[in-house]
Amino acid sequence: MVERVKDFISRFYLALIIVFLYAPIAVLIVLSFNDSRSRVVWGGFTLRWYQVLFSNHQIMDALWTTIGLALLSAGIATLIGVLAALGIQAMRRRGYQVMMMFTNIPMLNADIVTGIALMLWFVRFMPLGFTSVLLAHITFNIPYVILSVMPKIKQMNLSVYEAARDLGAGAVYAFFKVLLPQLMSGIVAGFFMAFTMSMDDFVITYFTKGAGVNTLSTMIYGELKKGIKPEMYALSTLIFVTVFALLLVVNFLPKKKEKNL
Protein backbone atom coordinates (compact mmCIF):
# COMPACT_ATOMS: atom_id res chain seq x y z
CA MET A 1 0.00 0.00 0.00
CA VAL A 2 2.69 2.43 1.04
CA GLU A 3 4.59 1.44 -2.06
CA ARG A 4 1.66 2.28 -4.25
CA VAL A 5 1.17 5.68 -2.64
CA LYS A 6 4.86 6.39 -3.09
CA ASP A 7 4.63 5.27 -6.66
CA PHE A 8 1.62 7.48 -7.25
CA ILE A 9 3.31 10.50 -5.72
CA SER A 10 6.42 10.11 -7.80
CA ARG A 11 4.37 9.73 -10.98
CA PHE A 12 2.20 12.67 -10.06
CA TYR A 13 5.30 14.77 -9.41
CA LEU A 14 6.73 13.83 -12.78
CA ALA A 15 3.46 14.62 -14.52
CA LEU A 16 3.31 17.98 -12.77
CA ILE A 17 6.80 18.88 -13.95
CA ILE A 18 5.99 17.89 -17.50
CA VAL A 19 2.80 19.95 -17.42
CA PHE A 20 4.69 23.00 -16.16
CA LEU A 21 7.32 22.59 -18.83
CA TYR A 22 5.05 21.97 -21.77
CA ALA A 23 1.77 23.74 -20.97
CA PRO A 24 3.12 27.12 -22.14
CA ILE A 25 4.25 25.59 -25.42
CA ALA A 26 0.88 23.92 -25.83
CA VAL A 27 -0.83 27.28 -25.27
CA LEU A 28 1.43 28.85 -27.88
CA ILE A 29 0.60 26.15 -30.41
CA VAL A 30 -3.12 26.52 -29.78
CA LEU A 31 -2.88 30.31 -30.16
CA SER A 32 -1.12 29.95 -33.50
CA PHE A 33 -4.38 28.51 -34.87
CA ASN A 34 -6.54 31.20 -33.26
CA ASP A 35 -8.42 33.39 -35.71
CA SER A 36 -8.15 36.45 -33.48
CA ARG A 37 -5.24 38.70 -32.70
CA SER A 38 -6.16 38.68 -29.04
CA ARG A 39 -4.65 36.17 -26.64
CA VAL A 40 -7.85 35.71 -24.70
CA VAL A 41 -10.48 35.48 -27.42
CA TRP A 42 -10.93 32.28 -29.41
CA GLY A 43 -11.95 33.39 -32.87
CA GLY A 44 -12.15 29.95 -34.44
CA PHE A 45 -9.61 27.71 -36.15
CA THR A 46 -7.46 29.19 -38.88
CA LEU A 47 -4.25 28.61 -40.79
CA ARG A 48 -4.15 32.29 -41.69
CA TRP A 49 -1.12 33.12 -39.53
CA TYR A 50 0.96 30.49 -41.28
CA GLN A 51 0.09 32.09 -44.60
CA VAL A 52 0.85 35.57 -43.30
CA LEU A 53 4.07 34.29 -41.82
CA PHE A 54 5.50 33.04 -45.08
CA SER A 55 4.58 36.20 -46.94
CA ASN A 56 6.10 38.49 -44.30
CA HIS A 57 9.54 39.57 -45.54
CA GLN A 58 10.67 40.90 -42.21
CA ILE A 59 10.05 37.69 -40.32
CA MET A 60 11.50 35.56 -43.10
CA ASP A 61 14.60 37.77 -43.28
CA ALA A 62 15.02 37.51 -39.53
CA LEU A 63 14.60 33.74 -39.70
CA TRP A 64 17.24 33.35 -42.39
CA THR A 65 19.57 35.72 -40.58
CA THR A 66 19.15 33.68 -37.41
CA ILE A 67 19.77 30.34 -39.13
CA GLY A 68 22.61 31.65 -41.30
CA LEU A 69 24.23 33.29 -38.33
CA ALA A 70 23.93 30.16 -36.23
CA LEU A 71 25.33 27.87 -38.93
CA LEU A 72 28.16 30.18 -39.90
CA SER A 73 29.19 31.11 -36.38
CA ALA A 74 28.94 27.50 -35.17
CA GLY A 75 30.94 26.28 -38.18
CA ILE A 76 33.74 28.79 -37.81
CA ALA A 77 33.78 28.41 -34.03
CA THR A 78 34.03 24.63 -34.42
CA LEU A 79 37.00 24.99 -36.76
CA ILE A 80 38.82 27.39 -34.45
CA GLY A 81 37.72 25.52 -31.32
CA VAL A 82 39.03 22.13 -32.44
CA LEU A 83 42.39 23.56 -33.49
CA ALA A 84 42.57 25.50 -30.22
CA ALA A 85 41.73 22.40 -28.17
CA LEU A 86 44.47 20.40 -29.91
CA GLY A 87 46.91 23.23 -29.28
CA ILE A 88 45.95 23.64 -25.65
CA GLN A 89 46.27 19.90 -25.06
CA ALA A 90 49.83 20.04 -26.37
CA MET A 91 50.77 22.81 -23.93
CA ARG A 92 52.68 22.30 -20.71
CA ARG A 93 50.77 22.16 -17.47
CA ARG A 94 50.91 25.85 -16.58
CA GLY A 95 49.99 27.04 -20.07
CA TYR A 96 47.18 24.50 -20.18
CA GLN A 97 45.68 25.78 -16.95
CA VAL A 98 45.92 29.41 -17.98
CA MET A 99 44.33 28.76 -21.37
CA MET A 100 41.50 26.71 -19.91
CA MET A 101 40.78 29.51 -17.46
CA PHE A 102 40.56 32.02 -20.28
CA THR A 103 38.27 29.63 -22.10
CA ASN A 104 35.93 29.48 -19.15
CA ILE A 105 35.66 33.22 -18.66
CA PRO A 106 33.37 34.02 -21.60
CA MET A 107 31.05 31.20 -20.56
CA LEU A 108 30.73 32.32 -16.96
CA ASN A 109 30.71 36.01 -17.75
CA ALA A 110 27.27 37.64 -17.82
CA ASP A 111 25.98 38.04 -21.38
CA ILE A 112 25.29 41.70 -20.87
CA VAL A 113 28.92 42.38 -19.95
CA THR A 114 30.17 40.45 -22.97
CA GLY A 115 27.66 42.22 -25.18
CA ILE A 116 28.50 45.74 -24.11
CA ALA A 117 32.24 45.06 -24.12
CA LEU A 118 32.09 43.69 -27.66
CA MET A 119 29.96 46.60 -28.78
CA LEU A 120 32.44 49.15 -27.43
CA TRP A 121 35.25 47.24 -29.09
CA PHE A 122 33.56 46.91 -32.48
CA VAL A 123 32.48 50.55 -32.59
CA ARG A 124 36.14 51.56 -32.69
CA PHE A 125 36.97 49.51 -35.75
CA MET A 126 33.95 48.89 -37.91
CA PRO A 127 30.34 49.84 -38.51
CA LEU A 128 27.98 47.52 -36.66
CA GLY A 129 26.25 45.14 -39.00
CA PHE A 130 25.94 41.45 -39.73
CA THR A 131 29.70 40.98 -39.52
CA SER A 132 29.93 42.36 -36.00
CA VAL A 133 27.17 40.04 -34.80
CA LEU A 134 28.88 37.12 -36.52
CA LEU A 135 32.20 37.89 -34.86
CA ALA A 136 30.48 38.22 -31.49
CA HIS A 137 28.73 34.88 -31.91
CA ILE A 138 31.94 33.15 -32.96
CA THR A 139 33.59 34.60 -29.87
CA PHE A 140 31.11 33.26 -27.39
CA ASN A 141 30.75 29.96 -29.28
CA ILE A 142 34.41 28.95 -29.22
CA PRO A 143 34.53 27.99 -25.51
CA TYR A 144 31.59 25.61 -25.92
CA VAL A 145 33.40 23.81 -28.73
CA ILE A 146 36.67 23.61 -26.79
CA LEU A 147 34.89 22.28 -23.72
CA SER A 148 33.11 19.54 -25.60
CA VAL A 149 36.15 18.50 -27.64
CA MET A 150 38.64 18.57 -24.76
CA PRO A 151 37.41 15.42 -22.95
CA LYS A 152 37.59 13.50 -26.23
CA ILE A 153 41.17 14.61 -26.74
CA LYS A 154 41.98 13.43 -23.25
CA GLN A 155 40.42 10.01 -23.89
CA MET A 156 42.18 9.72 -27.21
CA ASN A 157 45.14 7.48 -27.51
CA LEU A 158 47.94 9.53 -29.02
CA SER A 159 49.99 6.40 -29.63
CA VAL A 160 47.64 5.44 -32.45
CA TYR A 161 48.46 8.70 -34.20
CA GLU A 162 52.17 8.16 -33.64
CA ALA A 163 51.88 4.62 -34.94
CA ALA A 164 50.18 5.92 -38.08
CA ARG A 165 53.02 8.36 -38.61
CA ASP A 166 55.57 5.59 -38.01
CA LEU A 167 53.84 3.51 -40.63
CA GLY A 168 54.26 6.27 -43.18
CA ALA A 169 51.10 8.38 -43.01
CA GLY A 170 51.61 12.09 -43.58
CA ALA A 171 50.62 14.49 -40.78
CA VAL A 172 47.46 15.64 -42.53
CA TYR A 173 46.51 12.12 -43.67
CA ALA A 174 46.97 10.82 -40.15
CA PHE A 175 44.97 13.74 -38.76
CA PHE A 176 41.97 12.97 -40.94
CA LYS A 177 42.22 9.19 -40.74
CA VAL A 178 43.21 8.73 -37.11
CA LEU A 179 42.66 11.83 -34.99
CA LEU A 180 39.49 13.24 -36.45
CA PRO A 181 37.42 10.02 -36.26
CA GLN A 182 38.27 9.72 -32.58
CA LEU A 183 37.22 13.32 -31.92
CA MET A 184 34.17 13.32 -34.15
CA SER A 185 31.48 12.84 -31.50
CA GLY A 186 32.95 15.71 -29.46
CA ILE A 187 33.14 17.94 -32.51
CA VAL A 188 29.55 17.25 -33.50
CA ALA A 189 28.39 17.88 -29.93
CA GLY A 190 30.37 21.13 -29.86
CA PHE A 191 28.92 22.26 -33.16
CA PHE A 192 25.36 21.68 -32.05
CA MET A 193 26.00 23.31 -28.70
CA ALA A 194 27.39 26.38 -30.48
CA PHE A 195 24.49 26.35 -32.95
CA THR A 196 21.94 26.32 -30.14
CA MET A 197 23.74 29.03 -28.19
CA SER A 198 23.78 31.25 -31.25
CA MET A 199 20.09 30.63 -31.99
CA ASP A 200 19.16 31.39 -28.39
CA ASP A 201 21.18 34.49 -27.87
CA PHE A 202 19.44 37.79 -27.43
CA VAL A 203 21.55 40.05 -25.22
CA ILE A 204 24.84 39.91 -27.12
CA THR A 205 23.08 40.17 -30.48
CA TYR A 206 21.08 43.14 -29.28
CA PHE A 207 24.20 45.10 -28.42
CA THR A 208 26.36 44.17 -31.38
CA LYS A 209 23.88 44.24 -34.23
CA GLY A 210 23.74 47.11 -36.69
CA ALA A 211 20.66 48.87 -37.93
CA GLY A 212 18.64 46.77 -40.33
CA VAL A 213 19.97 43.43 -39.04
CA ASN A 214 17.45 41.44 -37.05
CA THR A 215 17.48 37.96 -35.64
CA LEU A 216 14.25 36.41 -34.43
CA SER A 217 14.96 37.26 -30.82
CA THR A 218 15.71 40.93 -31.42
CA MET A 219 12.74 41.18 -33.73
CA ILE A 220 10.32 39.69 -31.19
CA TYR A 221 11.71 42.10 -28.62
CA GLY A 222 10.88 45.00 -30.93
CA GLU A 223 7.30 43.79 -31.14
CA LEU A 224 6.76 43.93 -27.38
CA LYS A 225 5.44 47.49 -27.40
CA LYS A 226 2.35 46.61 -29.37
CA GLY A 227 2.08 42.94 -28.42
CA ILE A 228 3.54 39.88 -30.09
CA LYS A 229 1.91 39.17 -33.43
CA PRO A 230 0.23 35.79 -33.98
CA GLU A 231 2.61 35.12 -36.90
CA MET A 232 5.26 34.67 -34.25
CA TYR A 233 3.20 31.97 -32.56
CA ALA A 234 3.02 30.21 -35.90
CA LEU A 235 6.76 30.47 -36.44
CA SER A 236 7.52 29.30 -32.89
CA THR A 237 5.19 26.36 -33.42
CA LEU A 238 7.02 25.40 -36.61
CA ILE A 239 10.41 25.63 -34.90
CA PHE A 240 9.16 23.53 -31.99
CA VAL A 241 7.68 20.90 -34.28
CA THR A 242 10.89 20.73 -36.33
CA VAL A 243 13.05 20.23 -33.26
CA PHE A 244 10.59 17.71 -31.84
CA ALA A 245 10.57 15.73 -35.09
CA LEU A 246 14.37 15.75 -35.20
CA LEU A 247 14.53 14.45 -31.65
CA LEU A 248 12.06 11.68 -32.47
CA VAL A 249 14.11 10.63 -35.46
CA VAL A 250 17.36 10.69 -33.53
CA ASN A 251 15.98 8.73 -30.59
CA PHE A 252 13.81 6.14 -32.29
CA LEU A 253 15.56 5.41 -35.55
CA PRO A 254 17.50 2.12 -35.32
CA LYS A 255 21.10 3.03 -34.66
CA LYS A 256 23.48 2.42 -37.52
CA LYS A 257 26.58 0.51 -36.72
CA GLU A 258 29.09 3.02 -35.44
CA LYS A 259 31.82 2.53 -37.92
CA ASN A 260 34.11 5.46 -37.74
CA LEU A 261 33.41 6.84 -34.31
Next chain:
Amino acid sequence: MKKRALAMLLAGAFACTSLFVGGCAKEAETKETLTVFNYGEYLDPEVIEMFTEETGIRILYEEAVTPEDLYTKYKSGAIEYDLLCTSDYMLEKLIQEGELKEIDTSSFEHIGNVGERYFEFSKSFDPENKYTLPYFWGTVGILYNKDKVKGEIDSWEVLFNGDYAGEVIMQNSMRDSYLVALKYLGYSLNTTDPEELKEAQDVLLAQKPDVQAYLVDEVREEMVAENAAVAVIYSGEAYLAHDYNDKLMYAVPKEGSNLWIDAWGVTKYCDNMDAAQKFLDFLCREDVAQMNYEYIYYSTVNDAVVENMSEEDKANGALIPPEGVLEDCEVLKQLDQDTTDLMNDYWKELKAD
Protein backbone atom coordinates in the same frame (compact mmCIF):
# COMPACT_ATOMS: atom_id res chain seq x y z
CA MET B 1 43.76 15.07 -51.35
CA LYS B 2 42.56 15.63 -47.80
CA LYS B 3 44.95 18.50 -47.42
CA ARG B 4 43.29 20.15 -50.33
CA ALA B 5 39.88 19.61 -48.79
CA LEU B 6 40.95 21.31 -45.60
CA ALA B 7 42.49 24.18 -47.48
CA MET B 8 39.34 24.60 -49.50
CA LEU B 9 37.21 24.51 -46.37
CA LEU B 10 39.30 27.25 -44.80
CA ALA B 11 39.29 29.30 -47.96
CA GLY B 12 35.53 28.88 -48.17
CA ALA B 13 35.02 30.08 -44.63
CA PHE B 14 37.15 33.15 -45.25
CA ALA B 15 35.43 33.83 -48.54
CA CYS B 16 32.08 33.71 -46.78
CA THR B 17 33.08 36.19 -44.11
CA SER B 18 34.81 38.56 -46.49
CA LEU B 19 31.78 38.37 -48.73
CA PHE B 20 29.65 39.62 -45.89
CA VAL B 21 32.10 42.33 -44.92
CA GLY B 22 32.61 43.37 -48.51
CA GLY B 23 28.93 43.09 -49.30
CA CYS B 24 27.93 45.48 -46.57
CA ALA B 25 30.64 48.01 -47.36
CA LYS B 26 29.86 47.98 -51.05
CA GLU B 27 26.17 48.62 -50.66
CA ALA B 28 26.82 51.53 -48.33
CA GLU B 29 29.09 53.13 -50.86
CA THR B 30 27.03 52.91 -54.00
CA LYS B 31 23.60 53.67 -52.60
CA GLU B 32 22.17 56.44 -50.52
CA THR B 33 21.07 55.04 -47.19
CA LEU B 34 19.11 56.30 -44.25
CA THR B 35 19.29 54.72 -40.83
CA VAL B 36 15.88 55.01 -39.23
CA PHE B 37 15.10 54.39 -35.57
CA ASN B 38 11.49 53.85 -34.55
CA TYR B 39 9.26 52.04 -32.09
CA GLY B 40 8.44 48.43 -32.89
CA GLU B 41 5.51 47.87 -35.25
CA TYR B 42 5.22 51.60 -35.82
CA LEU B 43 5.62 51.78 -39.59
CA ASP B 44 4.17 49.54 -42.28
CA PRO B 45 7.14 47.56 -43.69
CA GLU B 46 5.65 47.96 -47.17
CA VAL B 47 6.07 51.70 -46.83
CA ILE B 48 9.81 51.20 -46.53
CA GLU B 49 9.87 49.03 -49.64
CA MET B 50 7.82 51.58 -51.54
CA PHE B 51 10.15 54.40 -50.52
CA THR B 52 13.22 52.48 -51.69
CA GLU B 53 11.54 51.62 -54.98
CA GLU B 54 10.53 55.19 -55.68
CA THR B 55 13.66 57.01 -54.59
CA GLY B 56 16.43 54.41 -54.65
CA ILE B 57 17.31 55.34 -51.08
CA ARG B 58 17.87 52.29 -48.92
CA ILE B 59 16.48 52.26 -45.41
CA LEU B 60 18.24 50.55 -42.54
CA TYR B 61 15.46 50.11 -40.06
CA GLU B 62 15.87 49.65 -36.33
CA GLU B 63 13.28 49.26 -33.62
CA ALA B 64 13.06 50.05 -29.92
CA VAL B 65 10.45 49.21 -27.30
CA THR B 66 10.28 52.26 -25.02
CA PRO B 67 11.39 55.90 -25.31
CA GLU B 68 14.05 55.22 -22.67
CA ASP B 69 15.27 52.22 -24.64
CA LEU B 70 15.52 54.29 -27.78
CA TYR B 71 17.29 57.13 -26.01
CA THR B 72 19.89 54.84 -24.43
CA LYS B 73 20.67 53.07 -27.66
CA TYR B 74 20.84 56.35 -29.57
CA LYS B 75 23.08 57.95 -26.97
CA SER B 76 25.50 55.01 -26.88
CA GLY B 77 26.59 56.17 -30.32
CA ALA B 78 27.12 52.61 -31.55
CA ILE B 79 24.93 53.29 -34.57
CA GLU B 80 24.63 56.69 -36.18
CA TYR B 81 20.93 57.08 -36.78
CA ASP B 82 19.73 59.62 -39.32
CA LEU B 83 16.10 59.76 -38.35
CA LEU B 84 14.23 58.81 -35.24
CA CYS B 85 10.67 58.73 -34.06
CA THR B 86 9.87 58.95 -30.38
CA SER B 87 7.51 60.47 -27.84
CA ASP B 88 6.98 64.09 -26.86
CA TYR B 89 8.96 64.30 -23.62
CA MET B 90 11.86 62.33 -25.06
CA LEU B 91 12.00 64.66 -28.07
CA GLU B 92 12.05 67.60 -25.69
CA LYS B 93 15.07 66.09 -24.00
CA LEU B 94 16.82 65.42 -27.31
CA ILE B 95 16.15 68.97 -28.50
CA GLN B 96 17.51 70.39 -25.26
CA GLU B 97 20.63 68.31 -25.63
CA GLY B 98 21.15 69.58 -29.15
CA GLU B 99 20.77 66.17 -30.75
CA LEU B 100 18.31 67.19 -33.45
CA LYS B 101 18.75 69.20 -36.63
CA GLU B 102 16.25 71.72 -37.91
CA ILE B 103 13.85 70.47 -40.55
CA ASP B 104 12.41 72.67 -43.24
CA THR B 105 8.84 71.39 -43.31
CA SER B 106 7.70 74.26 -45.54
CA SER B 107 9.57 72.70 -48.46
CA PHE B 108 7.56 69.47 -48.14
CA GLU B 109 5.22 68.72 -50.98
CA HIS B 110 2.66 66.94 -48.80
CA ILE B 111 2.92 68.94 -45.58
CA GLY B 112 -0.58 70.33 -46.21
CA ASN B 113 -2.00 66.93 -45.22
CA VAL B 114 -0.78 67.33 -41.66
CA GLY B 115 -3.32 69.20 -39.57
CA GLU B 116 -2.25 72.57 -38.25
CA ARG B 117 -3.39 71.73 -34.72
CA TYR B 118 -0.82 68.95 -34.33
CA PHE B 119 1.91 71.50 -34.82
CA GLU B 120 0.18 73.54 -32.12
CA PHE B 121 0.24 70.55 -29.77
CA SER B 122 3.90 69.93 -30.61
CA LYS B 123 4.82 73.41 -29.46
CA SER B 124 4.85 72.15 -25.89
CA PHE B 125 8.08 70.25 -26.60
CA ASP B 126 9.27 71.96 -29.79
CA PRO B 127 8.24 75.60 -29.24
CA GLU B 128 8.98 76.83 -32.74
CA ASN B 129 8.11 73.64 -34.65
CA LYS B 130 11.65 73.61 -35.95
CA TYR B 131 12.81 70.10 -35.12
CA THR B 132 9.93 67.69 -35.32
CA LEU B 133 7.25 66.36 -37.62
CA PRO B 134 4.14 64.97 -35.86
CA TYR B 135 3.37 61.34 -36.72
CA PHE B 136 0.76 59.71 -34.51
CA TRP B 137 -1.02 60.96 -31.43
CA GLY B 138 -3.59 59.98 -28.88
CA THR B 139 -4.88 60.37 -25.38
CA VAL B 140 -4.86 58.53 -22.08
CA GLY B 141 -8.30 57.65 -20.83
CA ILE B 142 -10.52 55.07 -19.24
CA LEU B 143 -11.41 51.80 -20.89
CA TYR B 144 -14.55 50.35 -19.37
CA ASN B 145 -16.77 47.35 -19.83
CA LYS B 146 -20.26 48.72 -20.42
CA ASP B 147 -21.90 45.66 -18.84
CA LYS B 148 -19.94 46.06 -15.64
CA VAL B 149 -20.34 49.76 -14.97
CA LYS B 150 -23.33 51.81 -13.87
CA GLY B 151 -24.12 55.06 -15.59
CA GLU B 152 -21.87 57.08 -17.78
CA ILE B 153 -18.13 57.05 -17.36
CA ASP B 154 -16.85 60.56 -17.84
CA SER B 155 -14.61 61.24 -14.87
CA TRP B 156 -11.43 59.91 -13.31
CA GLU B 157 -13.54 59.65 -10.14
CA VAL B 158 -14.67 56.11 -10.99
CA LEU B 159 -11.11 54.92 -10.39
CA PHE B 160 -10.95 56.44 -6.93
CA ASN B 161 -14.43 56.36 -5.36
CA GLY B 162 -14.44 52.66 -4.53
CA ASP B 163 -17.43 51.81 -6.74
CA TYR B 164 -15.34 49.32 -8.64
CA ALA B 165 -13.11 48.04 -5.83
CA GLY B 166 -11.00 45.15 -7.08
CA GLU B 167 -12.07 45.83 -10.64
CA VAL B 168 -9.63 48.66 -11.41
CA ILE B 169 -6.50 48.29 -13.51
CA MET B 170 -3.88 51.03 -13.36
CA GLN B 171 -0.85 51.61 -15.59
CA ASN B 172 2.38 50.31 -14.12
CA SER B 173 4.31 53.40 -15.11
CA MET B 174 5.17 56.35 -12.94
CA ARG B 175 4.14 59.29 -15.09
CA ASP B 176 0.94 57.60 -16.24
CA SER B 177 -0.14 56.89 -12.65
CA TYR B 178 0.54 60.39 -11.34
CA LEU B 179 -1.02 62.13 -14.30
CA VAL B 180 -4.29 60.34 -13.58
CA ALA B 181 -4.24 61.38 -9.93
CA LEU B 182 -3.14 64.94 -10.67
CA LYS B 183 -5.79 65.46 -13.31
CA TYR B 184 -8.43 63.97 -11.01
CA LEU B 185 -7.45 66.57 -8.40
CA GLY B 186 -7.62 69.31 -11.02
CA TYR B 187 -3.89 70.01 -11.18
CA SER B 188 -1.54 70.19 -14.12
CA LEU B 189 0.09 66.88 -14.97
CA ASN B 190 3.40 68.70 -15.30
CA THR B 191 3.18 70.16 -11.82
CA THR B 192 6.37 70.71 -9.85
CA ASP B 193 4.54 71.69 -6.67
CA PRO B 194 5.48 69.18 -3.94
CA GLU B 195 2.16 69.77 -2.15
CA GLU B 196 0.15 68.84 -5.20
CA LEU B 197 2.26 65.76 -5.70
CA LYS B 198 1.74 64.82 -2.06
CA GLU B 199 -2.01 65.06 -2.55
CA ALA B 200 -1.77 62.91 -5.65
CA GLN B 201 0.26 60.39 -3.68
CA ASP B 202 -2.38 60.27 -0.91
CA VAL B 203 -5.08 59.66 -3.47
CA LEU B 204 -3.12 56.84 -5.10
CA LEU B 205 -2.27 55.24 -1.73
CA ALA B 206 -5.92 55.35 -0.72
CA GLN B 207 -6.86 53.80 -4.04
CA LYS B 208 -4.32 51.00 -3.84
CA PRO B 209 -6.54 48.43 -2.04
CA ASP B 210 -9.12 48.81 -4.82
CA VAL B 211 -6.62 48.23 -7.60
CA GLN B 212 -6.65 44.76 -9.07
CA ALA B 213 -3.29 45.16 -10.78
CA TYR B 214 -0.75 47.64 -12.10
CA LEU B 215 -0.04 46.52 -15.65
CA VAL B 216 1.50 47.80 -18.85
CA ASP B 217 1.06 45.69 -21.98
CA GLU B 218 -1.42 43.29 -20.46
CA VAL B 219 -4.07 45.93 -19.74
CA ARG B 220 -5.75 45.42 -23.08
CA GLU B 221 -5.87 41.63 -22.85
CA GLU B 222 -7.13 41.67 -19.25
CA MET B 223 -9.97 43.94 -20.28
CA VAL B 224 -10.78 41.87 -23.36
CA ALA B 225 -10.95 38.83 -21.08
CA GLU B 226 -13.41 40.79 -18.92
CA ASN B 227 -11.31 40.42 -15.80
CA ALA B 228 -11.87 44.01 -14.71
CA ALA B 229 -14.41 46.80 -15.10
CA VAL B 230 -12.31 49.92 -15.61
CA ALA B 231 -8.72 50.51 -16.66
CA VAL B 232 -6.37 53.36 -17.49
CA ILE B 233 -5.30 52.91 -21.08
CA TYR B 234 -3.81 54.60 -24.13
CA SER B 235 -6.30 55.42 -26.85
CA GLY B 236 -4.56 53.30 -29.49
CA GLU B 237 -4.82 50.22 -27.30
CA ALA B 238 -8.43 51.06 -26.52
CA TYR B 239 -9.31 50.94 -30.19
CA LEU B 240 -7.91 47.42 -30.53
CA ALA B 241 -9.60 46.33 -27.32
CA HIS B 242 -12.96 47.50 -28.69
CA ASP B 243 -12.23 45.56 -31.86
CA TYR B 244 -11.81 42.31 -29.91
CA ASN B 245 -14.65 42.86 -27.48
CA ASP B 246 -17.33 45.37 -28.38
CA LYS B 247 -18.48 45.78 -24.78
CA LEU B 248 -15.33 47.78 -24.17
CA MET B 249 -15.69 51.54 -24.46
CA TYR B 250 -13.24 54.37 -24.18
CA ALA B 251 -13.66 57.77 -22.61
CA VAL B 252 -11.38 60.71 -22.03
CA PRO B 253 -12.46 62.09 -18.62
CA LYS B 254 -13.89 65.57 -18.41
CA GLU B 255 -11.15 66.70 -16.01
CA GLY B 256 -8.73 66.43 -18.91
CA SER B 257 -5.92 64.03 -19.50
CA ASN B 258 -2.63 63.51 -21.24
CA LEU B 259 -2.35 64.10 -24.93
CA TRP B 260 0.64 62.30 -26.36
CA ILE B 261 2.34 62.86 -29.66
CA ASP B 262 4.97 60.75 -31.33
CA ALA B 263 6.99 62.71 -33.84
CA TRP B 264 9.98 62.41 -36.16
CA GLY B 265 13.26 64.22 -35.81
CA VAL B 266 16.48 64.31 -37.81
CA THR B 267 19.57 63.68 -35.71
CA LYS B 268 22.81 65.61 -35.76
CA TYR B 269 24.52 62.58 -37.33
CA CYS B 270 22.49 62.88 -40.52
CA ASP B 271 24.67 64.09 -43.37
CA ASN B 272 22.11 63.57 -46.10
CA MET B 273 19.44 66.07 -45.15
CA ASP B 274 17.84 65.86 -48.59
CA ALA B 275 17.18 62.14 -48.26
CA ALA B 276 15.93 62.55 -44.68
CA GLN B 277 13.48 65.27 -45.67
CA LYS B 278 12.39 63.23 -48.65
CA PHE B 279 11.55 60.39 -46.27
CA LEU B 280 9.57 62.64 -43.92
CA ASP B 281 7.73 64.19 -46.85
CA PHE B 282 6.96 60.69 -48.07
CA LEU B 283 5.36 59.85 -44.72
CA CYS B 284 3.00 62.81 -45.14
CA ARG B 285 1.76 61.59 -48.52
CA GLU B 286 -1.84 60.54 -48.34
CA ASP B 287 -1.56 56.95 -49.54
CA VAL B 288 1.47 56.31 -47.33
CA ALA B 289 -0.20 57.81 -44.28
CA GLN B 290 -3.23 55.67 -45.07
CA MET B 291 -1.11 52.51 -45.12
CA ASN B 292 0.52 53.43 -41.83
CA TYR B 293 -2.82 54.28 -40.27
CA GLU B 294 -4.23 50.91 -41.25
CA TYR B 295 -1.13 49.16 -39.96
CA ILE B 296 -0.92 50.92 -36.61
CA TYR B 297 -4.49 52.05 -35.83
CA TYR B 298 -3.55 55.02 -33.71
CA SER B 299 -4.90 58.51 -34.36
CA THR B 300 -3.13 59.90 -37.38
CA VAL B 301 -2.09 63.52 -37.85
CA ASN B 302 -2.90 63.24 -41.54
CA ASP B 303 -6.14 65.12 -42.15
CA ALA B 304 -6.47 63.69 -45.64
CA VAL B 305 -6.63 60.22 -44.13
CA VAL B 306 -9.07 61.34 -41.44
CA GLU B 307 -11.44 62.66 -44.09
CA ASN B 308 -11.55 59.31 -45.84
CA MET B 309 -12.18 57.29 -42.68
CA SER B 310 -15.30 55.19 -42.37
CA GLU B 311 -18.14 56.76 -40.40
CA GLU B 312 -17.68 54.14 -37.72
CA ASP B 313 -14.03 55.03 -37.23
CA LYS B 314 -14.84 58.72 -37.23
CA ALA B 315 -17.34 58.19 -34.44
CA ASN B 316 -14.84 56.24 -32.36
CA GLY B 317 -13.70 58.37 -29.46
CA ALA B 318 -10.45 56.48 -29.18
CA LEU B 319 -9.43 57.53 -32.68
CA ILE B 320 -10.95 60.98 -32.87
CA PRO B 321 -11.79 62.45 -29.48
CA PRO B 322 -15.05 64.40 -29.51
CA GLU B 323 -14.90 68.20 -29.63
CA GLY B 324 -13.99 69.87 -26.39
CA VAL B 325 -12.30 66.87 -24.84
CA LEU B 326 -8.84 68.01 -25.81
CA GLU B 327 -9.15 71.44 -24.25
CA ASP B 328 -8.02 70.29 -20.81
CA CYS B 329 -5.48 67.82 -22.13
CA GLU B 330 -1.79 68.49 -21.71
CA VAL B 331 1.35 67.08 -23.25
CA LEU B 332 3.85 65.56 -20.83
CA LYS B 333 6.95 67.63 -20.28
CA GLN B 334 10.35 66.67 -19.00
CA LEU B 335 10.30 67.40 -15.23
CA ASP B 336 13.15 69.02 -13.33
CA GLN B 337 15.45 66.75 -11.35
CA ASP B 338 13.99 67.53 -7.89
CA THR B 339 10.45 66.75 -9.00
CA THR B 340 11.58 63.59 -10.76
CA ASP B 341 13.37 62.43 -7.62
CA LEU B 342 10.37 63.20 -5.44
CA MET B 343 8.06 61.36 -7.82
CA ASN B 344 10.46 58.43 -7.92
CA ASP B 345 10.40 58.22 -4.13
CA TYR B 346 6.60 58.41 -4.05
CA TRP B 347 6.36 55.78 -6.76
CA LYS B 348 8.59 53.40 -4.82
CA GLU B 349 6.51 54.01 -1.71
CA LEU B 350 3.33 53.32 -3.67
CA LYS B 351 4.63 50.15 -5.24
CA ALA B 352 6.23 48.79 -2.04
CA ASP B 353 4.05 46.32 -0.24
